[in-house]
Amino acid sequence: MAMGSSRALLILSNFKFKTTASSSSSSKPFFPFKTNLGTRNFSTKIRSSLQPPDLPRLAETARISLAPNEVEEFAPKIRQVIDWFGQLQAVDLDNVEPALRADTEGDNLREDVPETFENTEALIASDTLWNLGEPSSNTGMEGSFLL
Amino acid sequence: MTVGRLLSLKVSVFLSSVPVSVHKQTGRILHVRNGVLYCTMKSSQSQTATQEKQQPPKVKVPQHALKKTVDKITRDYEAIIGIETHVQLSTLTKAFCSCPYNYGSQPNTSICPICMGLPGALPVLNSKVIEFAVKLGLALNCKLSLNSKFDRKQYFYPDLPKGYQISQFDIPIATGGYVDLDLPLEFGGGHRKFGITRVHMEEDAGKLLHSGNGAQVDLNRAGVPLLEIVSEPDMRTGIEAAEYAAELQRVVRYLGISNGNMQEGSLRCDVNVSIRPIGQSEFGTKVEIKNLNSFSSINRAIDFEISRQALLLSEGQGDQIVQETRLWEEGAQKTITMRKKEGLSDYRYFPEPDLPEVILTQEYVDSILKSLPELPEMKRRRYENMGLSMQDVLFLANDMNVAEYFDETLSSGADLKLAANWIMGDIAAYMKNEKLSINEIKLTPKELAELIASIKGGTISGKIGKEILFELLAKGGTVKGLIEEKDLVQIVDPVEIGKIIDKVISENPKQLEQYRGGKTKLQGFFAGQVMKLSKGKANPGLLNKILLEKLNAKN
Numbered sequence: 001m002a003m004g005s006s007r008a009l010l011i012l013s014n015f016k017f018k019t020t021a022s023s024s025s026s027s028k029p030f031f032p033f034k035t036n037l038g039t040r041n042f043s044t045k046i047r048s049s050l051q052p053p054d055l056p057r058l059a060e061t062a063r064i065s066l067a068p069n070e071v072e073e074f075a076p077k078i079r080q081v082i083d084w085f086g087q088l089q090a091v092d093l094d095n096v097e098p099a100l101r102a103d104t105e106g107d108n109l110r111e112d113v114p115e116t117f118e119n120t121e122a123l124i125a126s127d128t129l130w131n132l133g134e135p136s137s138n139t140g141m142e143g144s145f146l147l
Numbered sequence: 148m149t150v151g152r153l154l155s156l157k158v159s160v161f162l163s164s165v166p167v168s169v170h171k172q173t174g175r176i177l178h179v180r181n182g183v184l185y186c187t188m189k190s191s192q193s194q195t196a197t198q199e200k201q202q203p204p205k206v207k208v209p210q211h212a213l214k215k216t217v218d219k220i221t222r223d224y225e226a227i228i229g230i231e232t233h234v235q236l237s238t239l240t241k242a243f244c245s246c247p248y249n250y251g252s253q254p255n256t257s258i259c260p261i262c263m264g265l266p267g268a269l270p271v272l273n274s275k276v277i278e279f280a281v282k283l284g285l286a287l288n289c290k291l292s293l294n295s296k297f298d299r300k301q302y303f304y305p306d307l308p309k310g311y312q313i314s315q316f317d318i319p320i321a322t323g324g325y326v327d328l329d330l331p332l333e334f335g336g337g338h339r340k341f342g343i344t345r346v347h348m349e350e351d352a353g354k355l356l357h358s359g360n361g362a363q364v365d366l367n368r369a370g371v372p373l374l375e376i377v378s379e380p381d382m383r384t385g386i387e388a389a390e391y392a393a394e395l396q397r398v399v400r401y402l403g404i405s406n407g408n409m410q411e412g413s414l415r416c417d418v419n420v421s422i423r424p425i426g427q428s429e430f431g432t433k434v435e436i437k438n439l440n441s442f443s444s445i446n447r448a449i450d451f452e453i454s455r456q457a458l459l460l461s462e463g464q465g466d467q468i469v470q471e472t473r474l475w476e477e478g479a480q481k482t483i484t485m486r487k488k489e490g491l492s493d494y495r496y497f498p499e500p501d502l503p504e505v506i507l508t509q510e511y512v513d514s515i516l517k518s519l520p521e522l523p524e525m526k527r528r529r530y531e532n533m534g535l536s537m538q539d540v541l542f543l544a545n546d547m548n549v550a551e552y553f554d555e556t557l558s559s560g561a562d563l564k565l566a567a568n569w570i571m572g573d574i575a576a577y578m579k580n581e582k583l584s585i586n587e588i589k590l591t592p593k594e595l596a597e598l599i600a601s602i603k604g605g606t607i608s609g610k611i612g613k614e615i616l617f618e619l620l621a622k623g624g625t626v627k628g629l630i631e632e633k634d635l636v637q638i639v640d641p642v643e644i645g646k647i648i649d650k651v652i653s654e655n656p657k658q659l660e661q662y663r664g665g666k667t668k669l670q671g672f673f674a675g676q677v678m679k680l681s682k683g684k685a686n687p688g689l690l691n692k693i694l695l696e697k698l699n700a701k702n
Contacts, residue, residue, distance in 0.1 A: 003686065012543055060496065061301075061493055065305055100294055100295070100296045100318060100498070100504050101296055101306060101498055101503070101504050103501050103503055103504070105504055106503065106506065107272070107503050107504065107505060108271060108272070108502075108503055109271070109272055109273070109274040109277070109363065110240075110245065110271045110272065110274060111273075111274060112238050112239045112240050112269050112273050112274065112275035113240065113245065114240050114245060114246070114247035115240075115245035115246075116246070116247065116257075117258065117259035117260075119253060120258055120259075121259070123255075123258060123259075123263060123265070124255050126256075
């Protein structure tokens with residue numbers, strides 16, 4: 001578990017928490033959308049501050065194991081990160097068109113021309129990738145599970 | 148049967164996933180097990196039905212008797228049906244990498260770091276995917292979003308290499324469309340229009356192959372482009388749903404964007420069914436059904452599910468209908484619960500940071516609109532306006548290649564109805580027997596038109612026409628050539644026919660006497676002999692006319 005938690009620490013400290021209302025999970029369940037497409041729900045003024053996530057649940061969905069003391073330790077740090085974004089809510093966006101994305105480059109498309117990747121053996125070799133020391137908690141399998 | 152009367156029959160009805168109904172007259176409980184209907188009798192009196200060995204008296208009730216009872220119950224309810232369809236696009240490469248995709252390849256031979264989700268690999272969108280998405284959006288009469296984006300749909304599963312699926316969440320490429328279709332005549336016919344909520348682009352996951360010691364992953368299919376089509380909940384019956392799916396198949400094949408094969412998995416449908424008492428505005432509980440591998444499964448699964456829900460509701464057991472995903476079991480012909488509890492899915496959608504916005508220009512959209520082929524609905528309306536019957540219309544417009552063949556035959560000058568009849572009749576039968584598509588038969592549309600004209604113009608008889616059709620289908624060649632080669636020109640000269648008839652009559656004096664003695668049925672015998680002598684070339688009408696004259700003449 002020590003290795004797991006230190007890895008979790010590493011990830012969390014570098015954690016760029018991208019938040020939109022669609023991903024700010026709280027304890028209420030999130031269903032695939034059913035809203036009308038005209039409104040965008042990340043520039044809402046209804047919430048004056050963003051809710052911090054239910055940390056155990058967040059860790060569960062991200063498959064990161066946290067000990068109870070780690071939950072206690074990280075909760076305020078994550079809360080702080082969210083509050084930084086909460087400050088952005090103060091900006092008046094009434095006269096600004098919502099942007100779909102933050103980038104300004106145009107599209108980056110590729111022609112529909114096949115290219116076979118050589119050396120697929122290396123890709124599926126069991127010692128290359130899957131030897132992370134612990135079996136995946138999802139599948140309970142060790143070693144290569146690529147056919 | 149009203150709900151009240153049903154409840155008053157003090158019969159203990161066992162409810163599992165098995166539909167049960169009570170027969171009005173006899174009070175017998177009817178249920179289905181392993182696809183066979185059984186009827187358990189309440190009283191021990193012997194009935195007229197057969198008994199099964201030593202088992203408790205059970206009667207196999209014909210399907211239609213059960214169906215009538217179930218129909219009575221379901222009549223009080225309205226079914227609300229929606230369908231989510233995934234279409235696998237027939238691009239040469241995957242959505243975000245240049246790996247080729249071929250159905251049935253050896254596992255894990257068409258993979259690369261991108262579709263495997265290896266660290267550092269970045270997706271690059273295949274331009275064909277946008278083109279196909281726009282084609283489909285336009286064909287389904289949707290509004291296109293000139294600006295859309297990709298999002299990450301995050302969940303963990305062994306066949307999802309990246310731990311997320313690149314999809315489109317809140318800004319899909321197309322929204323708000325519809326399909327027009329005509330229900331087949333054997334199901335009552337009628338025109339329908341079903342709404343399309345949205346169409347969006349996404350990628351497929353890999354395949355899990357289950358073996359003796361667990362499951363293994365084949366990533367050949369991971370990253371293959373899909374278009375997801377979500378319908379409005381406009382369908383009301385199993386047959387409407389099946390026809391909707393069939394029309395989507397027709398459209399994607401006409402557009403050439405997918406081979407739309409349910410068996411191969413290039414067209415996948417998940418169905419959502421709920422029912423509510425007629426008149427109620429509130430929707431009932433929605434149940435999802437998966438594992439539908441054919442249009443008829445869609446039809447039957449929905450009808451089953453409607454009956455299951457109606458029976459539960461009519462017996463006051465509506466709370467047994469839960470929002471869940473059920474699997475259609477083709478063998479047992481019923482839906483069953485998926486055992487494992489899925490839990491609430493929190494996909495944590497957010498914009499895919501590794502892909503730029505998808506921007507369409509109006510010019511691009513217009514150029515694609517111009518390039519669209521004549522779509523099934525337009526073809527059906529055109530054929531209908533030409534005067535063909537609905538039955539002909541539905542057959543000819545179903546397969547794009549058949550329609551093209553038909554159109555070409557017409558443009559070579561063939562008569563409309565005759566061309567339709569030949570294609571739908573003898574030619575279709577030949578294709579079925581030989582397992583050939585219309586592109587593989589040797590008869591060209593031009594020659595078919597020639598054949599039709601030759602018969603219509605009297606050059607050859609209809610019978611001869613059918614005979615040489617077979618050779619033309621199998622070996623090709625020209626109609627004119629065959630007629631000449633085999634000397635098939637019809638004899639229409641009465642004098643010549645008369646000569647042949649005279650010969651036949653003179654060679655069969657006994658039959659002539661019998662005929663004149665009253666056995667008029669022998670006319671057929673004479674006609675046959677004349678045909679034989681003329682090698683089938685005598686015009687049947689003339690033959691019989693002259694034959695009759697000669698037979699009845701007082702000689």
